[in-house]
Amino acid sequence: MSKQVEKVVETxxxxxxPAPEKLRGAPIPVKKEGVTYRQDLVDKDVILRVSHLKQFFxxxxxxxxxxxxxxxxxxxxxxxxxxxxxxxxxxxGKTTTGRSIIRxxxxxxxxxxxxxxxxxxxxxxxxxxxxxxxxxAKNDIKKLTKQMKDxxxxxxxxxxxxxxxxxxxxxxxxxxxxxxxxxxxxxxxxEQKARIKQIKYDLKHLNPEVMTKMQMIFQxxxxxxxxxxxxxxxxxxxxxxxxxxxxxxxxxxVVEVLEKVGLIADYxxxxxxxxxxxxxxRIGIARAxxxxxxxxxxxxxxxxxxxxxxxxxxxxxNDLREEYGLTILFIAHDLSxxxxxxxxxxxxYYGEIVELTTSEELFKHPLHPYTKALLSAIxxxxxxxxxxxxxxxxxxxxxxxYREEKxxxxxxxxxxxxxxxxxxxxxxxxxxxxxxxxxxxxxVSE
Amino acid sequence: MNNKEIVIKVEDLAISFATDHGRLHAVRGxxxxxxxxEVLAIVGExxxxxxxxxxxxxxxxxxxxxxEKGSIMYEGEDLTRISEEDFHRLRGKKIGMIFQxxxxxxxxxxxxxxxxxxxxxxxxxxxxxxYNDLISPQLIALNNRRVQDxxxxxxxxxxxxxxxxxxxxxxxxxxKNTALSKEEKKxxxxxxxxxxxxxxxxxxxxxxxIHADSKPIIKALALELVAAKKAxxxxxxxxxxxxxxxxxxxxxxxTAKLKATSDAEERKAIEAQIEKVKTEYINNVRITRAEAxxxxxxxxxxxxIPQPARRFRQYPFEFSGGMRQRIVIAIALxxxxxxxxxxxxxxxxxxxxxxQILELINxxxxxxxxxxxxxxxxxxxxxxxxxxxxxxYAGKIVEYGLVNELFYDPRHPYTWALLSxxxxxxxxxxxxxxxxxxxxxxxxxxxxxxxxxxxxxxAIDFKEEPPYFKVSETHYAKTWLLDPRAPKAEMPNIVASxxxxxxxxxxxxxx
Numbered sequence: 001m002s003k004q005v006e007k008v009v010e011t012x013x014x015x016x017x018p019a020p021e022k023l024r025g026a027p028i029p030v031k032k033e034g035v036t037y038r039q040d041l042v043d044k045d046v047i048l049r050v051s052h053l054k055q056f057f058x059x060x061x062x063x064x065x066x067x068x069x070x071x072x073x074x075x076x077x078x079x080x081x082x083x084x085x086x087x088x089x090x091x092x093g094k095t096t097t098g099r100s101i102i103r104x105x106x107x108x109x110x111x112x113x114x115x116x117x118x119x120x121x122x123x124x125x126x127x128x129x130x131x132x133x134x135x136x137a138k139n140d141i142k143k144l145t146k147q148m149k150d151x152x153x154x155x156x157x158x159x160x161x162x163x164x165x166x167x168x169x170x171x172x173x174x175x176x177x178x179x180x181x182x183x184x185x186x187x188x189x190x191e192q193k194a195r196i197k198q199i200k201y202d203l204k205h206l207n208p209e210v211m212t213k214m215q216m217i218f219q220x221x222x223x224x225x226x227x228x229x230x231x232x233x234x235x236x237x238x239x240x241x242x243x244x245x246x247x248x249x250x251x252x253x254v255v256e257v258l259e260k261v262g263l264i265a266d267y268x269x270x271x272x273x274x275x276x277x278x279x280x281x282r283i284g285i286a287r288a289x290x291x292x293x294x295x296x297x298x299x300x301x302x303x304x305x306x307x308x309x310x311x312x313x314x315x316x317x318n319d320l321r322e323e324y325g326l327t328i329l330f331i332a333h334d335l336s337x338x339x340x341x342x343x344x345x346x347x348x349y350y351g352e353i354v355e356l357t358t359s360e361e362l363f364k365h366p367l368h369p370y371t372k373a374l375l376s377a378i379x380x381x382x383x384x385x386x387x388x389x390x391x392x393x394x395x396x397x398x399x400x401x402y403r404e405e406k407x408x409x410x411x412x413x414x415x416x417x418x419x420x421x422x423x424x425x426x427x428x429x430x431x432x433x434x435x436x437x438x439x440x441x442x443x444v445s446e
Numbered sequence: 447m448n449n450k451e452i453v454i455k456v457e458d459l460a461i462s463f464a465t466d467h468g469r470l471h472a473v474r475g476x477x478x479x480x481x482x483x484e485v486l487a488i489v490g491e492x493x494x495x496x497x498x499x500x501x502x503x504x505x506x507x508x509x510x511x512x513x514e515k516g517s518i519m520y521e522g523e524d525l526t527r528i529s530e531e532d533f534h535r536l537r538g539k540k541i542g543m544i545f546q547x548x549x550x551x552x553x554x555x556x557x558x559x560x561x562x563x564x565x566x567x568x569x570x571x572x573x574x575x576x577y578n579d580l581i582s583p584q585l586i587a588l589n590n591r592r593v594q595d596x597x598x599x600x601x602x603x604x605x606x607x608x609x610x611x612x613x614x615x616x617x618x619x620x621x622k623n624t625a626l627s628k629e630e631k632k633x634x635x636x637x638x639x640x641x642x643x644x645x646x647x648x649x650x651x652x653x654x655x656i657h658a659d660s661k662p663i664i665k666a667l668a669l670e671l672v673a674a675k676k677a678x679x680x681x682x683x684x685x686x687x688x689x690x691x692x693x694x695x696x697x698x699x700x701t702a703k704l705k706a707t708s709d710a711e712e713r714k715a716i717e718a719q720i721e722k723v724k725t726e727y728i729n730n731v732r733i734t735r736a737e738a739x740x741x742x743x744x745x746x747x748x749x750x751i752p753q754p755a756r757r758f759r760q761y762p763f764e765f766s767g768g769m770r771q772r773i774v775i776a777i778a779l780x781x782x783x784x785x786x787x788x789x790x791x792x793x794x795x796x797x798x799x800x801x802q803i804l805e806l807i808n809x810x811x812x813x814x815x816x817x818x819x820x821x822x823x824x825x826x827x828x829x830x831x832x833x834x835x836x837x838x839y840a841g842k843i844v845e846y847g848l849v850n851e852l853f854y855d856p857r858h859p860y861t862w863a864l865l866s867x868x869x870x871x872x873x874x875x876x877x878x879x880x881x882x883x884x885x886x887x888x889x890x891x892x893x894x895x896x897x898x899x900x901x902x903x904x905a906i907d908f909k910e911e912p913p914y915f916k917v918s919e920t921h922y923a924k925t926w927l928l929d930p931r932a933p934k935a936e937m938p939n940i941v942a943s944x945x946x947x948x949x950x951x952x953x954x955x956x957x
Contacts, residue, residue: 089796090767276883277492306491307823311867311879318876333796336826340869340877377801379826381868382948383849386829391801 085342215288221280278309459516487832542778548770580678768799840895847921
């Protein structure tokens with residue numbers, strides 16, 4: 001237990017998560033009687049907390065069984081009202097993270113908390129913990145028993161007096177040790193089982209109303225809209241699923257939301273194929289917006305669009321964010337867009353977060369070599385700098401030396417986390433100092 | 447710039463498509479030149495006609511597409527007029543193309559190796575190649591002459607059609623005219639009809655005269671072609687016969703030797719020699735599969751695919767996006783083309799992979815002295831790759847110039863809008879999105895096509911199309927803002943400040 005909590009403290013910049021024993025906060029009233037939801041988060045500003053999320057995909061069976069660790073132990077918090085960016089190349093698990101958060105996948109391990117509710121969690125880690133701890137304990141007991149037998153044999157060979165009492169003494173001694181191991185194991189198993197039970201309970205009694213406060217915009221606007229449904233049907237489908245079946249009322253809402261995203265009311269009766277890419281993406285946004293979400297997960301909403309339309313969609317998202325106080329989890333591979341749009345950025349590489357900080361800080365002090373490689377690959381509309389550009393190549397096998405110490409996500413400057421071990425932290429500290437010195441010099445010379 | 451050799455010259459190209467909603471005018475008069483060894487970037491939104499122009503150069507326009515007018519000159523031939531058969535001589539061998547989505551441009555159920563060697567094996571017959579090469583000058587001359595006549599005749603026909611259209615309108619006007627009496631109307635109409643008749647007769651006479659003029663020339667050219675074919679046939683036969691004779695002579699000598707000796711080791715050596723003679727002959731006559739594979743492996747290594755021998759036997763799905771695009775590039779390069787057309791080669795790729803592919807294309811261009819037409823909508827990519835840039839909008843080039851001129855001294859409002867809509871790494875100002883969407887090209891807009899979306903639009907922009915105004919020797923823009931009578935318009939602040947910054951960084955003074 002303590003291990004997990006400690007890690008959370010390390011890896012997030014909000015106040016430490018309390019252990020489940022110390023859960024506090026007011027229970028949120030719900031429809032069903034007899035079930036209460038416990039507020040897990042102390043910090044009211046945190047709307048979404050992802051803790052130790054793991055998402056594995058398995059394929060094949062028997063000898064060919066292959067486990068793809070798409071997301072491997074990531075933790076982050078999203079504060080209310082901010083835009084949080086997840087950046088990385090394709091295949092790094094950023095989309096998987098988004099989809100796990102919104103329950104399109106059942107996560108393998110770790111938990112996702114939204115507005116204080118555990119909305120998605122996996123028990124694999126807990127099950128493994130029970131399994132390995134039990135195995136370890138069994139081994140320990142075996143060892144102890146063997147030791148005891150040896151000792152007894154030695155004593156018997158010596159042929160001492162009052163042999164029986166000595167043997168009994170040894171036996172009692174070892175029995176105590178074995179009992180201690182067993183007790184420890186029992187405590188761990190009990191705790192893990194309680195947690196598994198809690199997770200299962202939480203997931204079973206999930207409040208659907210909470211889930212509607214989280215909506216998603218998909219990457220490809222033409223694939224994510226049903227071609228056989230009119231725009232109105234597409235947009236109000238969510239309302240109908242939630243039990244709002246008053247058609248007149250729903251239509252009114254559809255028109256309202258269409259105008260919000262910059263389309264006209266006439267479009268409601270048309271089909272998706274009649275629209276251009278940018279307009280389709282607006283429909284996708286309208287569909288998410290009609291549920292009055294608090295958190296919007298935008299999964300590369302602009303990468304399938306033209307350059308001129310991109311700016312329109314970004315500006316629209318910006319406006320909506322201000323108007324509704326939306327929190328946005330923005331997933332993208334283009335750092336220039338992310339920098340423009342996001343408050344905080346997490347850079348992902350092969351299922352792990354390698355750097356997490358505010359966008360200004362990330363561009364001012366990029367530390368992890370992968371972040372630097374990403375930054376150096378951004379094309380700029382500036383021929384002079386482009387022609388002299390040096391592209392950095394990231395190779396995880398030569399850039400790091402992790403033979404002695406494994407890396408962890410550490411806070412190097414307040415609010416700036418980077419995946420590194422202690423040797424690298426020193427190196428990065430020097431880098432930061434050098435960059436600051438250079439910037440100061442430039443300021444002075446100006 | 448002007449002393450450079452022109453590879454492809456596109457002149458006044460117009461292309462339209464037949465669609466359910468009417469004729470869609472995708473390209474409406476585009477002219478540009480591609481110089482040897484340079485990269486020409488064509489930038490524009492989707493639907494601006496940039497891909498269509500490139501596809502026309504490759505001769506892979508969809509069936510509903512039609513070339514309305516214009517020409518694409520490549521090595522003395524007009525690519526808009528030549529037949530599919532003739533395109534086989536050019537496509538792949540002279541002009542290569544890289545497509546946007548590497549997954550959909552590769553065959554999923556065919557191994558990568560076969561896709562790479564496919565083109566080589568189709569053109570494997572060296573004797574036939576030699577024959578085609580020998581007759582090609584005469585063939586091109588004949589085709590060009592025929593095309594010339596066709597152009598003259600079609601121009602005349604268009605003339606007549608216009609005349610008849612006007613005459614019919616005149617006639618209906620006369621019929622509606624109440625001031626005239628019946629007889630007067632009849633007389634007037636008859637007069638117009640006589641005019642039409644005369645025009646038609648004139649056309650017929652013109653066509654006849656053209657045919658009469660060109661008939662002897664065409665006949666002469668055709669005879670020349672026949673003669674060339676005959677000569678080529680004799681030459682290729684001789685070429686083949688020489689090879690066969692040489693092989694037979696060597697083989698008979700060797701077999702005689704083989705019969706004479708009984709020493710096992712010597713026999714082995716002679717047998718090896720016989721084998722060698724046979725393979726030599728085969729290599730001279732055609733390219734074998736093994737030879738094709740060797741070439742393919744070489745190109746695969748050149749485009750940076752590790753372990754080419756293993757990769758050769760894999761299917762496209764076993765490759766990552768970047769590797770797939772490398773395969774596509776290898777397929778385009780395997781027959782050593784002079785011209786490479788890249789149709790948004792990096793749009794489907796990640797930023798890091800994009801940077802790798804761009805570096806690869808740049809390197810190949812230098813090593814092979816390729817001339818590249820690079821089509822994209824990303825101005826960042828353009829700044830990296832291009833020597834010259836053409837900005838397209840609604841089927842027309844609105845601005846073109848050297849890359850530095852276009853990025854540091856843009857003149858057209860559309861270029862300004864494109865530049866200001868890119869989020870910049872260095873600033874966080876609100877983006878200036880281009881309002882609205884590109885026009886529907888079934889009903890091409892009158893005047894300046896960008897005017898409805900531009901905040902610099904003037905009254906004349908909606909009435910008359912602007913000509914190309916010269917900014918410098920190499921830089922032209924198609925906007926009324928450059929007219930001396932136009933009010934002074936400044937480019938958006940965001941662009942101006944960005945240009946200032948980057949010029950400062952680049953160590954150049956703002957002029």
